[in-house]
Amino acid sequence: MKTGIILISHGSKLSSGNDGLFKVADMLRAMNRWDLVEAAFLQLAEPGFDEVVKKTVETGVDRIVVVPLLLFKGNHVYKDIPEMLENEKAKYPQVEFVYANNIGADERIALIAADRIHEVLIEKQYGSKQRLEQPQAIVDESFEIIDNLVDLES
Incomplete structure (x- = not known):
């Protein structure tokens, strides 16, 4: 099964505020454990989640694991991301979407x-x-x- 990972974070108007997500994606890619690792933002920055899902699906993945790189649970974790996931599942029923836990108190x-x-x-x-x-x-x-x-x- 070909698996794609999408890291999703809030996003910032400052590009330097978004660099960390891309660096984490690079670190995960370097582990060579998944077929594809991408980064997406909820708002204020590009690429957006739907754009990254489309790109990931086009590579032929069977499964997408969505990982919210958000420290604590809030509206984005409980409401926004699950709603976006439901929209993407409707567009791509052939792909299994898995929603990972946020970072949390660890x-x-x-x-x-x-x-x-x-x-x-x-x-x-x-x-x-x-x-x-x-x-x-x-x-x-x-x-x-x-x-x-x-x-x-x-």
């Missing part, structure tokens, strides 16, 4: 949040975190801290 999200907190606190404490990504910079920073501690004890 321990992996908490871990990402913890990483972001750690990053910003390191950056605030030491200045640019880019310095700390270089091994020699880490050594230099360590000696600077030790020197400051020795000066305090003198």
Whole structure:
């Protein structure tokens, strides 16, 4: 069975706000686990959901898995996307449509949040975190801290 994946997100008027969805689609494509991975937006950006479904169906898929990349359940997850799915099912009865869960409250999200907190606190404490990504910079920073501690004890 040939399966296509459609990631769907809200969309933004700012193109930079939409880049993340395309990057996630690229990451999933790189896994080589599905026949096709596409990105679509609910509003404010292109491509729209119906356009991406049409394109995906034209590749000959038998099944489309729709994955809402929305953090929490709201109108889009409960109402808008299911209504859009019903419209697409009527247009393409030969294709099985599967609606995946949204991201939701997941321990992996908490871990990402913890990483972001750690990053910003390191950056605030030491200045640019880019310095700390270089091994020699880490050594230099360590000696600077030790020197400051020795000066305090003198």
